[in-house]
Structures are given as C-alpha cells and as structure tokens.
Amino acid sequence: MIEIIPAIDIIGGKCVRLSQGDYDKCKVYSEKPVDVAKEFADNGIKKLHLIDLDGAKSNEPQNLDLLNAIVTETGMKVEFGGGLKSKWSIRRAFDNGAEKAICGSIAFTEPTVFSYWLDCFGPDVLTLGADMKDGKIAVKGWSSYVERNFDEFIKIFLQDGLKNVIITDIDRDGMLEGPSIELYEGISAKFPRLNITASGGVGSMEDIMALDKAGLHSVIVGKAIYEEKIKLSDIVDYYKDAR
Secondary structure, eight states, X not given: OOEEEEEEEEETTEXXXXXXXXXXXXXXXXXXXXHHHHHHHHTTOOEEEEEEHHHHHHTSOOOHHHHHHHHHHHOOEEEEESSOOSHHHHHHHHHTTOSEEEEOHHHHHSHHHHHHHHHHHOTTTEEEEEEEXXXXXXXXXXXXXXXXXXXXXXXXXXXXXXXXXXXXXXXGTTTOSOOXXXXXXXXXXXXXXXXXEEESOOOSHHHHHHHHHTTOSEEEEOHHHHTTSSOHHHHHHHHHHHO
16 A cells, blocks of 8 residues: 655745745745644654755755654654755764655766765665656756666666655646656556655545555655645545555
8 A cells, every 4th residue: 555645845944835846936834844743643644754945955954953853742754855965964864863864966966976875874764866857857956957867877776775766746746736647657667676656746635546556655745735635634544444
C-alpha cells in the first residue's frame, strides 16, 4: 500500500506552499508549523516531508530549530531537505532529528559528491530529490537544467546503493491537477529496485489511489491538504480500509 506523506514547506518560520516552485507565488497557511505537524500527528500520521525553502535559497539550512521542535513535540519521522549542500549540513539535519536527508541539485551537479555521501551516511537515510520538467532534471531552484539525462544518473547511483528517490513533476507542482502517472510508471519499469515517491499535482484521494495502483512506494501531499481537497480524516480512513 502506498505511504501518504504530508508536506510542510518553511519560509521565514511559516508554513507555506509555492506553485511550480515559484517563490513569488507563495501562500502562507500557518504562522506555526509545529502546530500543523501536531495536527498531522494527532490524526495518526507518522511521517512528515519537511522542506526548508529558506535553506534551499541560501544553500544552507535555516530552519533546523523547527525541525528539532517538530521531531521533539510530535515524535514523527521527518524527511528533511533544503540547503543540504555539505556533509556538515547533512550531519546537522540528523543531529536535529531528521530520519532522512534529501539531496537535490548537488547530486546532479556534483554526482561524485553525492555518491560519497551515500557511502558515508548510507542509502537508508539519504534520499535523492529529482525535480523534472519535460524529462529534464532541473537544478538550482529550477533555474537551469543539466545536460545528462535522469537514467544515466540513476544507473550510477544505484551502483552506489541508492534506494530512495523523490520525483517532482515541476509543471504539476502545487497545481492540484493530478500527478504524472505515466512519468512514474515509466521510471518504475526501468528501475524496479527504486523506492519512488511521487510529488506534484495531487489534488484528490482518487489521485492517490491511482498512484497506489501504479505501484508507487509513497506520495507527498501538500497543497491538497491545506486547500482541504484532501482531509486528514480521508487519509486515516484510507489506511483503515486497506487493512
């Protein structure tokens, strides 16, 4: 059964969502991200996707205090990303309670560095974050693209033990228009050993069920929850019905 992972994105200590990764299209949903995380935990949700957008912009985590507070006050397992550009910053994320660290752009601009980190930290706790548009990998806040294709990188990283990858469809991110099922099915067929997490476009429980049917490992849900397209009770009921 697919794992449903709610998302919290942080800017200036607030819980926000962007549309297609555009910082100029930022909507604040809560001044208190810890309270949002508590509500998730109170509804029986065990895992959280936490992104430090300030860190992503400054190339160094800026909201590790919130990571620490969320883990301490909720006991949730948190996968954390945003500004993890050095071995030291990854270590700091783990020291502040992250269960997994997400590395994005640097894996594609400096793949040997990411391979080294896979060896240092292990593939169980280091996750690859791949942001894609029209089959190309976007980096540096989606401002540019790398020349090598996704498959080439994955083949290299699989040799280094890679297990987990989050794939975001940029065009669908924050748009609530449905996920790119074909994209995920195609990658799953080529790389069946990967645990693929879908991100971008989810706007209903039907979208989640479609991803589950397609065999996806997990799905990140953000704006759909905040806009009440998906209620937390829907997620709870989905798990109950699957038992």
